Amino acid sequence: MAEKGVQLDRETFSCSVCLDLLKDPVTLSCGHSYCTKCIKTHWDGEDEKRIYSCPQCRQTFTPRPVLMKNTMLAVLVEELKKTGLQAADHCYAGDEDVACDVCTGRKLKASKSCLVCLASFCEKHLQPHYDSPPFQKHKLVEPSKKLQENICSGQDEVKKMFCRTEHKGHNTVSAAAERMKKQKELEVSRQNIQQRIQDREKDPQHVESHFKAPGHSK
Structure with missing residues:
Protein backbone atom coordinates (compact mmCIF):
# COMPACT_ATOMS: atom_id res chain seq x y z
CA MET A 1 0.00 0.00 0.00
CA ALA A 2 2.96 2.31 0.64
CA GLU A 3 3.98 1.90 -3.00
CA LYS A 4 0.51 2.96 -4.12
CA GLY A 5 0.77 6.07 -1.94
CA VAL A 6 4.04 7.05 -3.61
CA GLN A 7 2.44 6.77 -7.05
CA LEU A 8 -0.47 8.98 -5.99
CA ASP A 9 1.91 11.57 -4.56
CA ARG A 10 3.87 11.79 -7.78
CA GLU A 11 0.68 12.32 -9.78
CA THR A 12 -0.53 14.97 -7.33
CA PHE A 13 2.71 16.93 -7.55
CA SER A 14 3.07 16.73 -11.33
CA CYS A 15 2.51 19.59 -13.75
CA SER A 16 -0.37 18.85 -16.15
CA VAL A 17 1.43 20.72 -18.94
CA CYS A 18 4.84 18.98 -18.99
CA LEU A 19 3.67 15.91 -17.00
CA ASP A 20 6.83 16.07 -14.91
CA LEU A 21 7.27 16.95 -11.24
CA LEU A 22 6.57 20.61 -10.56
CA LYS A 23 9.54 22.95 -10.96
CA ASP A 24 9.30 26.33 -9.22
CA PRO A 25 5.58 25.69 -8.66
CA LYS A 37 7.97 28.15 -17.00
CA CYS A 38 5.05 26.02 -18.25
CA ILE A 39 2.27 28.45 -17.29
CA LYS A 40 4.26 31.43 -18.59
CA THR A 41 4.70 29.72 -21.97
CA HIS A 42 0.98 28.88 -22.03
CA TRP A 43 0.00 32.46 -21.29
CA ASP A 44 2.49 33.88 -23.79
CA GLY A 45 0.41 32.15 -26.45
CA GLU A 46 -2.70 33.96 -25.19
CA ASP A 47 -1.17 37.46 -25.09
CA GLU A 48 -2.89 38.46 -28.32
CA LYS A 49 -6.37 37.84 -26.87
CA ARG A 50 -5.47 39.40 -23.51
CA ILE A 51 -7.52 36.67 -21.84
CA TYR A 52 -5.52 34.12 -19.88
CA SER A 53 -6.78 30.68 -18.93
CA CYS A 54 -6.02 27.73 -16.68
CA PRO A 55 -4.94 24.77 -18.87
CA GLN A 56 -6.96 22.38 -16.70
CA CYS A 57 -10.27 23.99 -15.76
CA ARG A 58 -10.21 26.75 -18.42
CA GLN A 59 -11.08 29.46 -15.91
CA THR A 60 -10.10 32.80 -17.43
CA PHE A 61 -8.20 35.71 -15.91
CA THR A 62 -7.99 39.35 -16.95
CA PRO A 63 -5.51 40.98 -16.70
CA ARG A 64 -2.63 38.50 -16.75
CA PRO A 65 -2.08 37.35 -13.15
CA VAL A 66 1.17 38.00 -11.35
CA LEU A 67 2.74 34.66 -10.48
CA MET A 68 4.04 33.95 -6.99
CA LYS A 69 6.04 30.85 -6.12
CA ASN A 70 4.21 28.40 -3.88
CA THR A 71 7.03 27.80 -1.38
CA MET A 72 5.20 25.13 0.63
CA LEU A 73 4.49 23.12 -2.52
CA ALA A 74 8.10 23.53 -3.62
CA VAL A 75 9.31 22.04 -0.31
CA LEU A 76 6.94 19.07 -0.64
CA VAL A 77 8.13 18.37 -4.18
CA GLU A 78 11.76 18.41 -3.04
CA GLU A 79 10.95 15.97 -0.23
CA LEU A 80 9.20 13.69 -2.71
CA LYS A 81 12.27 13.74 -4.95
CA LYS A 82 14.51 12.67 -2.07
CA THR A 83 12.33 9.92 -0.63
CA GLY A 84 9.28 8.96 -2.67
CA LEU A 85 10.89 8.66 -6.08
CA GLN A 86 13.68 6.46 -4.75
CA ALA A 87 11.07 4.12 -3.31
CA ALA A 88 9.06 4.25 -6.54
CA ASP A 89 12.06 3.09 -8.59
CA LEU A 118 -4.08 -14.32 -19.32
CA ALA A 119 -2.37 -11.11 -18.25
CA SER A 120 -0.28 -9.79 -15.37
CA PHE A 121 -1.15 -6.75 -13.26
CA CYS A 122 0.58 -4.33 -10.90
CA GLU A 123 -1.14 -3.46 -7.60
CA LYS A 124 -2.96 -0.50 -9.13
CA HIS A 125 -4.33 -2.33 -12.17
CA LEU A 126 -5.09 -5.44 -10.14
CA GLN A 127 -7.57 -3.56 -7.97
CA PRO A 128 -10.64 -4.28 -10.20
CA HIS A 129 -10.07 -7.99 -9.54
CA TYR A 130 -10.71 -7.28 -5.86
CA ASP A 131 -13.43 -4.63 -6.20
CA SER A 132 -15.55 -5.71 -9.17
CA PRO A 133 -17.77 -8.83 -8.76
CA PRO A 134 -17.22 -10.14 -12.35
CA PHE A 135 -13.45 -10.17 -11.75
CA GLN A 136 -13.60 -11.71 -8.29
CA LYS A 137 -14.14 -15.18 -9.76
CA HIS A 138 -10.90 -14.94 -11.74
CA LYS A 139 -8.05 -17.08 -10.48
CA LEU A 140 -4.95 -15.10 -9.51
CA VAL A 141 -1.51 -16.68 -9.25
CA GLU A 142 2.05 -15.50 -8.72
CA PRO A 143 3.38 -13.46 -11.67
CA SER A 144 4.43 -15.56 -14.67
CA LYS A 145 6.22 -14.30 -17.80
CA LYS A 146 4.97 -17.03 -20.15
CA LEU A 147 1.50 -17.33 -18.74
CA GLN A 148 -0.33 -18.61 -21.84
CA GLU A 149 2.35 -21.17 -22.68
CA ASN A 150 2.28 -22.54 -19.16
CA ILE A 151 -1.45 -22.98 -18.75
CA CYS A 152 -2.47 -26.59 -18.23
CA SER A 153 -5.69 -26.84 -20.24
CA GLY A 154 -7.24 -29.31 -17.80
CA GLN A 155 -6.42 -27.31 -14.70
CA ASP A 156 -6.72 -23.68 -13.60
CA GLU A 157 -3.14 -23.27 -12.55
CA VAL A 158 0.22 -22.41 -13.97
CA LYS A 159 1.84 -25.64 -15.05
CA LYS A 160 4.80 -26.43 -12.82
CA MET A 161 4.57 -30.12 -13.71
CA PHE A 162 4.31 -31.81 -17.08
CA CYS A 163 1.21 -34.03 -17.36
CA ARG A 164 2.07 -37.25 -19.19
CA THR A 165 -1.55 -38.39 -19.14
CA GLU A 166 -4.80 -36.65 -19.96
CA HIS A 167 -5.14 -35.61 -16.31
CA LYS A 168 -6.24 -39.13 -15.26
CA GLY A 169 -4.23 -39.95 -12.19
CA HIS A 170 -1.88 -37.08 -13.13
CA ASN A 171 1.31 -39.01 -13.81
CA THR A 172 3.51 -35.93 -13.55
CA VAL A 173 7.17 -35.06 -13.78
CA SER A 174 8.87 -31.69 -13.75
CA ALA A 175 8.66 -29.82 -17.05
CA ALA A 176 12.46 -29.57 -17.21
CA ALA A 177 12.90 -33.32 -16.71
CA GLU A 178 10.31 -34.15 -19.36
CA ARG A 179 11.93 -31.75 -21.83
CA MET A 180 15.34 -33.38 -21.29
CA LYS A 181 13.81 -36.85 -21.74
CA LYS A 182 12.15 -35.84 -25.02
CA GLN A 183 15.38 -34.30 -26.30
CA LYS A 184 17.28 -37.52 -25.58
CA GLU A 185 14.62 -39.61 -27.33
CA LEU A 186 14.77 -37.32 -30.35
CA GLU A 187 18.56 -37.57 -30.50
CA VAL A 188 18.45 -41.39 -30.31
CA SER A 189 15.85 -41.50 -33.07
CA ARG A 190 17.95 -39.21 -35.26
CA GLN A 191 21.03 -41.37 -34.74
CA ASN A 192 19.07 -44.54 -35.60
CA ILE A 193 17.85 -43.04 -38.86
CA GLN A 194 21.36 -41.96 -39.83
CA GLN A 195 22.72 -45.42 -39.01
CA ARG A 196 20.08 -47.12 -41.17
CA ILE A 197 20.95 -44.89 -44.11
CA GLN A 198 24.65 -45.65 -43.72
CA ASP A 199 24.00 -49.41 -43.44
CA ARG A 200 21.91 -49.44 -46.61
CA GLU A 201 24.60 -47.55 -48.50
CA LYS A 202 27.27 -50.03 -47.37
CA ASP A 203 25.21 -53.19 -48.07
CA PRO A 204 26.17 -54.44 -51.59
CA GLN A 205 23.24 -56.87 -51.68
CA HIS A 206 20.85 -53.98 -51.15
CA VAL A 207 22.48 -52.02 -53.97
CA GLU A 208 22.45 -55.07 -56.30
CA SER A 209 18.81 -55.90 -55.54
CA HIS A 210 17.93 -52.29 -56.22
CA PHE A 211 19.33 -52.48 -59.76
CA LYS A 212 17.77 -55.91 -60.42
CA ALA A 213 14.36 -54.70 -59.43
CA PRO A 214 11.69 -54.51 -62.20
CA GLY A 215 12.00 -51.39 -64.27
CA HIS A 216 15.81 -51.29 -64.02
CA SER A 217 18.02 -52.58 -66.84
CA LYS A 218 21.76 -52.80 -67.25
Missing part, protein backbone atom coordinates in the same frame (compact mmCIF):
# COMPACT_ATOMS: atom_id res chain seq x y z
CA VAL A 26 2.99 28.45 -8.79
CA THR A 27 -0.68 28.10 -7.86
CA LEU A 28 -3.44 29.97 -9.69
CA SER A 29 -6.50 31.40 -7.97
CA CYS A 30 -8.53 28.44 -9.29
CA GLY A 31 -6.33 26.12 -7.21
CA HIS A 32 -4.35 24.40 -9.98
CA SER A 33 -0.55 24.43 -9.86
CA TYR A 34 2.04 24.51 -12.65
CA CYS A 35 5.73 24.90 -13.27
CA THR A 36 6.45 28.63 -13.55
CA HIS A 90 11.87 -0.26 -6.82
CA CYS A 91 8.31 -0.67 -8.14
CA TYR A 92 9.36 -0.63 -11.80
CA ALA A 93 9.89 -3.90 -13.64
CA GLY A 94 13.43 -4.89 -14.54
CA ASP A 95 14.60 -7.43 -17.13
CA GLU A 96 14.09 -10.32 -14.73
CA ASP A 97 10.70 -9.16 -13.45
CA VAL A 98 7.21 -9.80 -14.77
CA ALA A 99 5.85 -6.46 -15.98
CA CYS A 100 2.26 -5.24 -15.74
CA ASP A 101 0.50 -5.72 -19.08
CA VAL A 102 -1.73 -2.67 -18.57
CA CYS A 103 0.88 -0.04 -17.64
CA THR A 104 1.93 2.28 -20.44
CA GLY A 105 5.38 3.81 -20.71
CA ARG A 106 7.66 2.53 -17.97
CA LYS A 107 5.93 -0.55 -16.59
CA LEU A 108 5.53 -1.46 -12.94
CA LYS A 109 6.24 -4.91 -11.53
CA ALA A 110 3.30 -7.28 -11.69
CA SER A 111 2.03 -8.48 -8.34
CA LYS A 112 -0.30 -11.17 -9.74
CA SER A 113 -1.13 -12.93 -13.00
CA CYS A 114 -4.72 -13.82 -13.92
CA LEU A 115 -5.46 -17.20 -15.50
CA VAL A 116 -8.71 -15.92 -17.00
CA CYS A 117 -7.40 -12.65 -18.44
Whole structure:
Protein backbone atom coordinates (compact mmCIF):
# COMPACT_ATOMS: atom_id res chain seq x y z
CA MET A 1 0.00 0.00 0.00
CA ALA A 2 2.96 2.31 0.64
CA GLU A 3 3.98 1.90 -3.00
CA LYS A 4 0.51 2.96 -4.12
CA GLY A 5 0.77 6.07 -1.94
CA VAL A 6 4.04 7.05 -3.61
CA GLN A 7 2.44 6.77 -7.05
CA LEU A 8 -0.47 8.98 -5.99
CA ASP A 9 1.91 11.57 -4.56
CA ARG A 10 3.87 11.79 -7.78
CA GLU A 11 0.68 12.32 -9.78
CA THR A 12 -0.53 14.97 -7.33
CA PHE A 13 2.71 16.93 -7.55
CA SER A 14 3.07 16.73 -11.33
CA CYS A 15 2.51 19.59 -13.75
CA SER A 16 -0.37 18.85 -16.15
CA VAL A 17 1.43 20.72 -18.94
CA CYS A 18 4.84 18.98 -18.99
CA LEU A 19 3.67 15.91 -17.00
CA ASP A 20 6.83 16.07 -14.91
CA LEU A 21 7.27 16.95 -11.24
CA LEU A 22 6.57 20.61 -10.56
CA LYS A 23 9.54 22.95 -10.96
CA ASP A 24 9.30 26.33 -9.22
CA PRO A 25 5.58 25.69 -8.66
CA VAL A 26 2.99 28.45 -8.79
CA THR A 27 -0.68 28.10 -7.86
CA LEU A 28 -3.44 29.97 -9.69
CA SER A 29 -6.50 31.40 -7.97
CA CYS A 30 -8.53 28.44 -9.29
CA GLY A 31 -6.33 26.12 -7.21
CA HIS A 32 -4.35 24.40 -9.98
CA SER A 33 -0.55 24.43 -9.86
CA TYR A 34 2.04 24.51 -12.65
CA CYS A 35 5.73 24.90 -13.27
CA THR A 36 6.45 28.63 -13.55
CA LYS A 37 7.97 28.15 -17.00
CA CYS A 38 5.05 26.02 -18.25
CA ILE A 39 2.27 28.45 -17.29
CA LYS A 40 4.26 31.43 -18.59
CA THR A 41 4.70 29.72 -21.97
CA HIS A 42 0.98 28.88 -22.03
CA TRP A 43 0.00 32.46 -21.29
CA ASP A 44 2.49 33.88 -23.79
CA GLY A 45 0.41 32.15 -26.45
CA GLU A 46 -2.70 33.96 -25.19
CA ASP A 47 -1.17 37.46 -25.09
CA GLU A 48 -2.89 38.46 -28.32
CA LYS A 49 -6.37 37.84 -26.87
CA ARG A 50 -5.47 39.40 -23.51
CA ILE A 51 -7.52 36.67 -21.84
CA TYR A 52 -5.52 34.12 -19.88
CA SER A 53 -6.78 30.68 -18.93
CA CYS A 54 -6.02 27.73 -16.68
CA PRO A 55 -4.94 24.77 -18.87
CA GLN A 56 -6.96 22.38 -16.70
CA CYS A 57 -10.27 23.99 -15.76
CA ARG A 58 -10.21 26.75 -18.42
CA GLN A 59 -11.08 29.46 -15.91
CA THR A 60 -10.10 32.80 -17.43
CA PHE A 61 -8.20 35.71 -15.91
CA THR A 62 -7.99 39.35 -16.95
CA PRO A 63 -5.51 40.98 -16.70
CA ARG A 64 -2.63 38.50 -16.75
CA PRO A 65 -2.08 37.35 -13.15
CA VAL A 66 1.17 38.00 -11.35
CA LEU A 67 2.74 34.66 -10.48
CA MET A 68 4.04 33.95 -6.99
CA LYS A 69 6.04 30.85 -6.12
CA ASN A 70 4.21 28.40 -3.88
CA THR A 71 7.03 27.80 -1.38
CA MET A 72 5.20 25.13 0.63
CA LEU A 73 4.49 23.12 -2.52
CA ALA A 74 8.10 23.53 -3.62
CA VAL A 75 9.31 22.04 -0.31
CA LEU A 76 6.94 19.07 -0.64
CA VAL A 77 8.13 18.37 -4.18
CA GLU A 78 11.76 18.41 -3.04
CA GLU A 79 10.95 15.97 -0.23
CA LEU A 80 9.20 13.69 -2.71
CA LYS A 81 12.27 13.74 -4.95
CA LYS A 82 14.51 12.67 -2.07
CA THR A 83 12.33 9.92 -0.63
CA GLY A 84 9.28 8.96 -2.67
CA LEU A 85 10.89 8.66 -6.08
CA GLN A 86 13.68 6.46 -4.75
CA ALA A 87 11.07 4.12 -3.31
CA ALA A 88 9.06 4.25 -6.54
CA ASP A 89 12.06 3.09 -8.59
CA HIS A 90 11.87 -0.26 -6.82
CA CYS A 91 8.31 -0.67 -8.14
CA TYR A 92 9.36 -0.63 -11.80
CA ALA A 93 9.89 -3.90 -13.64
CA GLY A 94 13.43 -4.89 -14.54
CA ASP A 95 14.60 -7.43 -17.13
CA GLU A 96 14.09 -10.32 -14.73
CA ASP A 97 10.70 -9.16 -13.45
CA VAL A 98 7.21 -9.80 -14.77
CA ALA A 99 5.85 -6.46 -15.98
CA CYS A 100 2.26 -5.24 -15.74
CA ASP A 101 0.50 -5.72 -19.08
CA VAL A 102 -1.73 -2.67 -18.57
CA CYS A 103 0.88 -0.04 -17.64
CA THR A 104 1.93 2.28 -20.44
CA GLY A 105 5.38 3.81 -20.71
CA ARG A 106 7.66 2.53 -17.97
CA LYS A 107 5.93 -0.55 -16.59
CA LEU A 108 5.53 -1.46 -12.94
CA LYS A 109 6.24 -4.91 -11.53
CA ALA A 110 3.30 -7.28 -11.69
CA SER A 111 2.03 -8.48 -8.34
CA LYS A 112 -0.30 -11.17 -9.74
CA SER A 113 -1.13 -12.93 -13.00
CA CYS A 114 -4.72 -13.82 -13.92
CA LEU A 115 -5.46 -17.20 -15.50
CA VAL A 116 -8.71 -15.92 -17.00
CA CYS A 117 -7.40 -12.65 -18.44
CA LEU A 118 -4.08 -14.32 -19.32
CA ALA A 119 -2.37 -11.11 -18.25
CA SER A 120 -0.28 -9.79 -15.37
CA PHE A 121 -1.15 -6.75 -13.26
CA CYS A 122 0.58 -4.33 -10.90
CA GLU A 123 -1.14 -3.46 -7.60
CA LYS A 124 -2.96 -0.50 -9.13
CA HIS A 125 -4.33 -2.33 -12.17
CA LEU A 126 -5.09 -5.44 -10.14
CA GLN A 127 -7.57 -3.56 -7.97
CA PRO A 128 -10.64 -4.28 -10.20
CA HIS A 129 -10.07 -7.99 -9.54
CA TYR A 130 -10.71 -7.28 -5.86
CA ASP A 131 -13.43 -4.63 -6.20
CA SER A 132 -15.55 -5.71 -9.17
CA PRO A 133 -17.77 -8.83 -8.76
CA PRO A 134 -17.22 -10.14 -12.35
CA PHE A 135 -13.45 -10.17 -11.75
CA GLN A 136 -13.60 -11.71 -8.29
CA LYS A 137 -14.14 -15.18 -9.76
CA HIS A 138 -10.90 -14.94 -11.74
CA LYS A 139 -8.05 -17.08 -10.48
CA LEU A 140 -4.95 -15.10 -9.51
CA VAL A 141 -1.51 -16.68 -9.25
CA GLU A 142 2.05 -15.50 -8.72
CA PRO A 143 3.38 -13.46 -11.67
CA SER A 144 4.43 -15.56 -14.67
CA LYS A 145 6.22 -14.30 -17.80
CA LYS A 146 4.97 -17.03 -20.15
CA LEU A 147 1.50 -17.33 -18.74
CA GLN A 148 -0.33 -18.61 -21.84
CA GLU A 149 2.35 -21.17 -22.68
CA ASN A 150 2.28 -22.54 -19.16
CA ILE A 151 -1.45 -22.98 -18.75
CA CYS A 152 -2.47 -26.59 -18.23
CA SER A 153 -5.69 -26.84 -20.24
CA GLY A 154 -7.24 -29.31 -17.80
CA GLN A 155 -6.42 -27.31 -14.70
CA ASP A 156 -6.72 -23.68 -13.60
CA GLU A 157 -3.14 -23.27 -12.55
CA VAL A 158 0.22 -22.41 -13.97
CA LYS A 159 1.84 -25.64 -15.05
CA LYS A 160 4.80 -26.43 -12.82
CA MET A 161 4.57 -30.12 -13.71
CA PHE A 162 4.31 -31.81 -17.08
CA CYS A 163 1.21 -34.03 -17.36
CA ARG A 164 2.07 -37.25 -19.19
CA THR A 165 -1.55 -38.39 -19.14
CA GLU A 166 -4.80 -36.65 -19.96
CA HIS A 167 -5.14 -35.61 -16.31
CA LYS A 168 -6.24 -39.13 -15.26
CA GLY A 169 -4.23 -39.95 -12.19
CA HIS A 170 -1.88 -37.08 -13.13
CA ASN A 171 1.31 -39.01 -13.81
CA THR A 172 3.51 -35.93 -13.55
CA VAL A 173 7.17 -35.06 -13.78
CA SER A 174 8.87 -31.69 -13.75
CA ALA A 175 8.66 -29.82 -17.05
CA ALA A 176 12.46 -29.57 -17.21
CA ALA A 177 12.90 -33.32 -16.71
CA GLU A 178 10.31 -34.15 -19.36
CA ARG A 179 11.93 -31.75 -21.83
CA MET A 180 15.34 -33.38 -21.29
CA LYS A 181 13.81 -36.85 -21.74
CA LYS A 182 12.15 -35.84 -25.02
CA GLN A 183 15.38 -34.30 -26.30
CA LYS A 184 17.28 -37.52 -25.58
CA GLU A 185 14.62 -39.61 -27.33
CA LEU A 186 14.77 -37.32 -30.35
CA GLU A 187 18.56 -37.57 -30.50
CA VAL A 188 18.45 -41.39 -30.31
CA SER A 189 15.85 -41.50 -33.07
CA ARG A 190 17.95 -39.21 -35.26
CA GLN A 191 21.03 -41.37 -34.74
CA ASN A 192 19.07 -44.54 -35.60
CA ILE A 193 17.85 -43.04 -38.86
CA GLN A 194 21.36 -41.96 -39.83
CA GLN A 195 22.72 -45.42 -39.01
CA ARG A 196 20.08 -47.12 -41.17
CA ILE A 197 20.95 -44.89 -44.11
CA GLN A 198 24.65 -45.65 -43.72
CA ASP A 199 24.00 -49.41 -43.44
CA ARG A 200 21.91 -49.44 -46.61
CA GLU A 201 24.60 -47.55 -48.50
CA LYS A 202 27.27 -50.03 -47.37
CA ASP A 203 25.21 -53.19 -48.07
CA PRO A 204 26.17 -54.44 -51.59
CA GLN A 205 23.24 -56.87 -51.68
CA HIS A 206 20.85 -53.98 -51.15
CA VAL A 207 22.48 -52.02 -53.97
CA GLU A 208 22.45 -55.07 -56.30
CA SER A 209 18.81 -55.90 -55.54
CA HIS A 210 17.93 -52.29 -56.22
CA PHE A 211 19.33 -52.48 -59.76
CA LYS A 212 17.77 -55.91 -60.42
CA ALA A 213 14.36 -54.70 -59.43
CA PRO A 214 11.69 -54.51 -62.20
CA GLY A 215 12.00 -51.39 -64.27
CA HIS A 216 15.81 -51.29 -64.02
CA SER A 217 18.02 -52.58 -66.84
CA LYS A 218 21.76 -52.80 -67.25
